[in-house]
Structure formats: structure tokens, C-alpha cells
Amino acid sequence: xxxxxxxxxxxxxxxxxxxxxxxxxxxxxxxxxxxxxxxxxxxxxxxxxxxxxxxxxxxxxxxxxxxxxxxxxxxxxxxxxxxxxxxxxxxxxxxxxxxxxxxxxxxxxxxxxxxxxxxxxxxxxxxxxxxxxxxxxxxxxxxxxxxxxxxxxxxxxxxxxxxxxxxxxxxxxxxxxxxxxxxxxxxxxxxxxxxxxxxxxxxxxxxxxxxxxxxxxxxxxxxxxxxxxxxxxxxxxxxxxxxxxxxxxxxxxxxxxxxxxxxxxxxxxxxxxxxxxxxxxxxxxxxxxxxxxxxxxxxxxxxxxxxxxxxxxxxxxxxxxxxxxxxxxxxxxxxxxxxxxxxxxxxxxxxxxxxxxxxxxxxxxxxxxxxxxxxxxxxxxxxxxxxxxxxxxxxxxxxxxxxxxxxxxxxxxxxxxxxxxxxxxx
Amino acid sequence: xxxxxxxxxxxxxxxxxxxxxxxxxxxxxxxxxxxxxxxxxxxxxxxxxxxxxxxxxxxxxxxxxxxxxxxxxxxxxxxxxxxxxxxxxxxxxxxxxxxxxxxxxxxxxxxxxxxxxxxxxxxxxxxxxxxxxxxxxxxxxxxxxxxxxxxxxxxxxxxxxxxxxxxxxxxxxxxxxxxxxxxxxxxxxxxxxxxxxxxxxxxxxxxxxxxxxxxxxxxxxx
Numbered sequence: 001x002x003x004x005x006x007x008x009x010x011x012x013x014x015x016x017x018x019x020x021x022x023x024x025x026x027x028x029x030x031x032x033x034x035x036x037x038x039x040x041x042x043x044x045x046x047x048x049x050x051x052x053x054x055x056x057x058x059x060x061x062x063x064x065x066x067x068x069x070x071x072x073x074x075x076x077x078x079x080x081x082x083x084x085x086x087x088x089x090x091x092x093x094x095x096x097x098x099x100x101x102x103x104x105x106x107x108x109x110x111x112x113x114x115x116x117x118x119x120x121x122x123x124x125x126x127x128x129x130x131x132x133x134x135x136x137x138x139x140x141x142x143x144x145x146x147x148x149x150x151x152x153x154x155x156x157x158x159x160x161x162x163x164x165x166x167x168x169x170x171x172x173x174x175x176x177x178x179x180x181x182x183x184x185x186x187x188x189x190x191x192x193x194x195x196x197x198x199x200x201x202x203x204x205x206x207x208x209x210x211x212x213x214x215x216x217x218x219x220x221x222x223x224x225x226x227x228x229x230x231x232x233x234x235x236x237x238x239x240x241x242x243x244x245x246x247x248x249x250x251x252x253x254x255x256x257x258x259x260x261x262x263x264x265x266x267x268x269x270x271x272x273x274x275x276x277x278x279x280x281x282x283x284x285x286x287x288x289x290x291x292x293x294x295x296x297x298x299x300x301x302x303x304x305x306x307x308x309x310x311x312x313x314x315x316x317x318x319x320x321x322x323x324x325x326x327x328x329x330x331x332x333x334x335x336x337x338x339x340x341x342x343x344x345x346x347x348x349x350x351x352x353x354x355x356x357x358x359x360x361x362x363x364x365x366x367x368x369x370x371x372x373x374x375x376x377x378x379x380x381x382x383x384x385x386x387x388x389x390x391x392x393x394x395x396x397x398x399x400x401x402x403x404x405x406x407x408x409x410x411x412x413x414x415x416x417x418x419x420x421x422x423x424x425x426x
Numbered sequence: 427x428x429x430x431x432x433x434x435x436x437x438x439x440x441x442x443x444x445x446x447x448x449x450x451x452x453x454x455x456x457x458x459x460x461x462x463x464x465x466x467x468x469x470x471x472x473x474x475x476x477x478x479x480x481x482x483x484x485x486x487x488x489x490x491x492x493x494x495x496x497x498x499x500x501x502x503x504x505x506x507x508x509x510x511x512x513x514x515x516x517x518x519x520x521x522x523x524x525x526x527x528x529x530x531x532x533x534x535x536x537x538x539x540x541x542x543x544x545x546x547x548x549x550x551x552x553x554x555x556x557x558x559x560x561x562x563x564x565x566x567x568x569x570x571x572x573x574x575x576x577x578x579x580x581x582x583x584x585x586x587x588x589x590x591x592x593x594x595x596x597x598x599x600x601x602x603x604x605x606x607x608x609x610x611x612x613x614x615x616x617x618x619x620x621x622x623x624x625x626x627x628x629x630x631x632x633x634x635x636x637x638x639x640x641x642x643x644x645x646x647x648x
Contacts, residue, residue: 028626091517096452278568281443294628331450332566339445355628377462377522380434384458388442408625 017060019053019120022356030128031138032409035295036352037125038144038199039302044309044345046202047148049121051114052349058114070109077116121352122148140199147200162188162212166242181216181234188213196306203305203341208249210276210310212241215256218272219265250313257317266318270329273314277337280308284344288387292395292407298351301390305344311337347390354391360399360406363391367400430529432582437465439578443571447562448512459521463511466528468562471502472554472579473531479550480538491546492553499554503561536583548584555579 016022025033040049055073064071068091074084086103089095103109122145129141169184192209195201201209216237220230240259244252260269287300315334322330354360363386370378383400386392398404437444437458444461475495482494516524539547559576563569 025629029629032626090515095457281568284442328450332446335448335450335452336446336566339448343442358628360628376428377430377525380437381458381462384437384461388444388458388461390442406627408627410625 016357018057019124019356022124024124024128024131028409030131032295033128033352033356034125034138034141036298036355037121037128038141039298040121040349040352041125041144041148042199042202043302043348044203044305044341046205047119047122048345049349049352050119050148051116052353053120054114054116054118055112056353057118057120058112059110062110062112064110064112070103070105070107071112072103072109073112073114075114075116082116119148143198143200147202161191162209163242163245166238181220181231181238184238185213185217185234203309204249206306207309207313208245208252210306211253211256211313212238212245214272215241215260215269218268219260219263222265222268253310253313254317254320257314258321261318261321266322269314269318273311273318273333273337276307276311276314277333277340280304280311280337280340280344283307284340284390287347287390288393290393290395292393292399292404293409294351294355294392294407295409297393298348301344301347301351305341308337308341308344312341343390350389350391360392360396364400364402368402371402429533430525432532433462433465433469433525433529435578435582436468436575437461439575440464440567440571443567446567446571447508447565449509452512460512462525463514463516463521464508466525467503467508467511468558468575468579469532470528471499471561472558472583473528473533473535474502475499475554475557476535476550477531477538479554480542491550492557495550495554496557499557500561503558503565505565508562508565532582539583551580551583555583 024030037049040052041047043049059071062071066089068089070089071087072084073087075082085097086109087095087097088105125141125145129138129145165187166184169180188209192201192206192213195209196206216234219237220233223229223233237256237260241252241256244255257269283300283304287297287304290296290300312334315330315337319330319334350359354363363382367379367382370382379401383397386396386400387394392400392407396407399406440461442461444464447464475498478498479491479495483491539550542550555576558579559572562575563572567575
């Protein structure tokens with residue numbers, strides 16, 4: 001926020017203003033950075049961590065502080081403006097984003113110009129891999145770099161593969177009665193899990209694949225006594241998903257969900273959205289209850305975004321199909337799921353930022369200062385801000401309170417191909 | 427024990443899920459201060475509900491304590507009141523004042539509760555906690571989170587009643603914290619079959635860089 005905010009800490013207190021200025025790591029440190037950076041690249045939306053660092057670098061250049069105030073953000077690509085908005089941080093720590101042109105309030109505002117062609121995190125990961133500091137070329141990190149290489153143009157390769165698979169198996173030439181659709185759904189599900197584990201797809205793509213595979217199954221399950229009808233429904237929705245796959249996960253899911261809602265499966269989708277949301281919450285809670293290890297915390301967070309995004313996509317499609325007749329519950333779930341998705345993205349990014357820039361030390365310094373002033377409420381707020389914002393698990397409390405050494409990454413000695421993400425996360 | 431401990435404990439029970447109470451279709455990046463404000467509203471509502479019920483019983487001998495407390499809690503935890511918290515543009519001072527007021531009402535309610543018979547104490551504590559949990563669930567909080575908050579309110583009132591009766595110094599919120607610590611420590615314990623591992627803390631290069639850079643800044647000033 002603008003430097004005018006009272007009692008604010010300038011972000012540019014750090015000795016670097018660009019990620020490129022941070023020395024390259026070696027040995028175990030390189031392996032840890034590869035993991036954290038790669039998750040940041042595909043954990044939520046492809047290239048998210050590049051945009052976070054582009055924003056951070058632009059904020060430092062604009063004199064942004066982390067105190068209260070107003071900032072006007074302009075996104076640019078190849079010199080041309082590409083949208084923007086206002087960010088408002090209030091004196092009590094609350095904040096709002098306004099994706100509107102009109103200024104939400106008077107007062108000084110920092111002007112932050114973010115160049116979306118800038119990819120500082122990708123560049124750093126590429127440099128680490130090319131320097132061979134890890135002693136190998138870790139393929140999942142390469143996959144993440146490829147997936148994030150065109151952040152604003154969703155890569156549809158995997159979804160198009162689904163389209164081919166579906167049309168090959170259950171296209172016009174296929175046997176119209178054979179019960180093959182359930183097998184196709186399972187195949188898509190397994191394929192999505194494998195790609196996600198290999199860091200080859202981002203969360204929206206994973207969510208799209210998840211819905212393409214599971215919406216047909218869920219709707220068909222409503223007709224347990226009629227196998228022919230169940231097979232017909234599975235095929236109908238698989239084909240609907242495949243037909244729209246090349247338009248990207250959002251469009252595909254939107255049209256698939258609208259289709260199913262209009263066919264009378266709103267309750268099924270409501271249940272599916274609630275289930276996906278609950279799974280994402282359970283994964284977040286498991287991460288928060290985990291050990292004081294940024295890599296394990298990050299890995300657990302990495303598993304959750306596809307589910308949060310799948311819940312969001314279902315609600316969005318259902319609201320479009322149902323119009324104003326059923327806004328309340330769907331709107332709430334959509335907001336909650338989107339909120340969760342964004343928080344998890346922030347958490348994954350924070351694991352890398354805090355590690356690479358030693359930002360945890362700064363957090364601890366603030367807490368120590370509040371403890372010295374006897375400000376119990378501030379101590380509580382600073383610790384919970386990190387937990388609620390998914391910056392650290394609860395097990396960091398002893399460290400933050402000055403009662404334990406800094407959290408450390410435990411990694412298996414000699415395992416150079418170590419991948420902490422869950423192979424059956426989807 | 428500080429009087430605001432129950433507010434902290436309720437805020438911990440709400441956790442990051444407090445955002446489920448925010449108005450839909452708004453984009454937030456609120457800090458944990460919001461949880462404290464919502465927890466203050468909940469503690470204040472429960473305290474006011476308990477006090478209103480006891481006051482009515484004293485005035486007209488009514489035995490419908492829970493009904494009166496629940497009505498008061500529902501009124502105070504209305505959608506409008508709770509959503510206003512997310513819209514309010516408070517300052518640290520105004521937030522502190524809201525928390526102090528809620529803590530003081532909650533403490534007064536605890537004291538008043540202590541003057542009831544044991545059976546009535548338990549009944550009113552449970553009923554008030556349940557009314558608060560139901561009100562929050564109606565406003566959009568998932569059932570499991572609302573239950574967690576209900577349990578915490580009950581623990582806060584019950585623990586305090588025990589404390590006042592026996593001088594016990596059991597800290598409020600300890601039950602939920604112990605639960606959380608247990609979950610964390612079991613996850614942290616390595617399995618017997620885990621391979622030998624190394625541990626690395628975050629690199630300290632920033633501090634080193636700071637030390638290197640400072641002289642150059644001084645040089646520029648000269």
C-alpha cells in the first residue's frame with residue numbers, strides 16, 4: 001500500500017527488489033526450490049507464482065508497503081493495458097479488491113504497473129535446472145515450466161486428448177449398447193491424477209478433467225435400476241464434455257454443468273460441489289495440522305486446489321442455468337470455493353517466498369516486538385494471520401513465539417527424484 | 427485469566443472458515459482480525475442472551491430461560507449484523523473496543539450463570555451455545571464448523587463455571603488447542619519405516635546480503 005500509511009513496514013526493506021538478484025541455490029537447497037517453485041507454477045492457475053512475483057517486483061518499484069492504503073493496479077502485456085483494478089487495505093487488516101475502473105475512495109494511491117510478460121519464477125526455475133545444481137533434470141519441474149509457459153492462454157492439449165479418447169470409444173461408430181462409458185470415465189480420472197502428480201497440469205485443467213470424468217458417473221448413478229439408461233446418460237455427458245474440451249476447462253465445465261442442471265440433475269451437482277469443497281477443506285485442514293516443514297505443508301496444499309476449483313465451476317454453471325431462481329446457496333458456495341482456491345494459491349506462493357527470501361524471520365521479528373510490548377492481541381493476530389492465510393501450519397507457533405528453532409525441510413538423503421505430491425491426489 | 431480469552435477461543439474455533447459468513451460475491455483478503463470481530467459478536471450475543479434470560483427469570487419467575495436466551499442470541503446474530511462486520515471500516519482502536527465490550531458482557535454472563543442452580547447452569551450454557559451455533563449455520567457456516575463453535579462456547583462457559591467453583595486454573599480454549607496439538611504432533615512424527623533424512627532450514631543469505639549492502643548505502647549518503 002502507499003508509503004503514507006502510518007506504522008507500516010516498507011516492503012522494500014528487503015535487500016533485493018528482484019527475484020533474479022537472489023543467489024542460485026545448490027545441493028539440497030536446489031532440490032527444495034525446484035519443488036516449491038514448480039508447485040507455485042501449477043498449484044493453482046498455471047504461472048500464478050510468476051504473476052505474484054511480477055506484482056511483488058512492481059510493488060517494490062512503486063514503493064508499496066504492507067500497511068493500510070489504496071493501490072491502483074494496471075496489468076500490461078507487451079506494453080498494452082490488459083485490465084486492472086483497485087486494491088484496498090484497511091487499517092484493521094481487512095482488505096477488498098475492486099475489479100472496477102472507478103476509484104473506491106479518496107486519498108493517496110500507489111500506482112502499480114504489472115508486466116504480465118515477466119516470468120521471474122519460471123526464469124529462476126529454468127536457471128536452477130539448467131545449472132544442474134540438483135545433479136539431475138527433474139522432469140516434473142520441466143513439466144511445470146511447460147504448463148506455465150503460456151499463462152493467459154490455457155493449454156488445451158490434455159483436454160483435447162480427452163476429446164479424442166471419448167470420441168474414439170463412444171463416437172458414432174462405437175457399439176451403442178456396450179457398457180464402456182464408466183471405463184472411459186475411470187481412465188480420464190486416472191490420467192488426470194497422473195498428470196497432476198507429474199506437475200503437468202494446473203488446477204483448472206485438473207478440475208475440468210475431474211468434472212468430465214465424474215459428472216457423467218454422478219448423474220448416471222441416479223438410475224441404479226436401469227443400466228441402459230445409466231449408460232446412455234454417461235455417454236451423453238462424456239460426449240458433451242468432449243465436444244467442448246478444446247475451449248478450455250472453464251467453458252467445458254460451464255456447458256457440461258448447465259447441460260446437466262437443465263436435464264434435472266441440479267441436486268446431484270449441488271451434492272458434488274459440496275463434496276468437492278469439503279474435500280478441499282479437509283486437505284487444507286490436514287496441511288494446517290501438519291509438521292513444521294514448509295515442503296510438506298506446500299505438498300499438502302498442492303492437492304487441494306482442483307477440488308476447490310471444481311466446486312467453483314459447478315456453482316458457476318448451475319447459477320447460469322438456473323438464473324435468479326436459485327442464486328442464494330449456489331452464490332455462497334461459489335464465493336467460498338473461489339475464496340478457498342485463492343487462499344491456497346497464496347499459501348503455495350508464500351512457501352516459496354518465505355523460504356527464498358527468509359520472510360519467516362521477519363514475521364517472527366514482528367511477533368517478538370509485539371511480545372515485548374505486551375500486546376497479546378497483536379501476537380494472536382500475527383500468528384493467526386499466517387495460519388488463516390495458509391502461510392504456515394499451526395506447528396510453527398513454538399518457532400514464532402521464540403520457543404523453538406526455525407522450521408526445517410526434512411528430505412530423504414540421496415533421493416534425487418523425490419516428489420512429495422500425492423500420486424493418487426485426484 | 428484475561429477476560430478476552432473466550433473471544434480468542436471462539437475465534438480459533440471459527441478459524442479460516444469465518445469467511446463463509448461473508449456476503450456472497452464479495453472479494454476479500456481479510457486477516458484474522460475479522461475472526462476476532464465475528465467472535466466478539468458471538469461472545470457478545472451469547473453473553474447478552476444469558477443475561478437477558480436470567481434477568482427475565484428474576485423479574486417474573488419465568489423458567490423458560492433457554493427460549494429467552496436463544497431469542498436474544500438469534501436477534502443479535504442476524505444476517506444483517508454479522509454481514510455488517512465484513513463491511514465495517516474499523517480501526518485497531520474500534521476493533522479493540524468491540525472486543526473489550528464483548529469480553530465484558532461474556533464475563534458478566536458467566537458471573538450471573540454462577541448464581542443459578544447447577545442443573546440450570548448446564549441447561550442454559552448448552553442451550554445458548556446451541557442457539558449461537560444454529561444462528562451461524564443459518565448464516566452460511568458449514569455444520570461442522572458451527573458445531574465446533576458451539577462446543578467451544580460450551581467449553582468456555584463450562585470451564586469458567588468449574589473454575590469459579592473450584593479455583594481451577596484450567597485455561598479456556600485449552601481443550602481445542604490440545605486437540606489441535608495432538609493432530610499436529612501425530613502428523614509430525616516420522617513413521618518407523620521412513621528413510622534416513624536430512625533437515626535444512628531456510629537459507630540465511632538475505633541477512634548476509636543486508637550486512638553487505640548497508641555500508642554501500644552509507645557511502646552513497648556521504
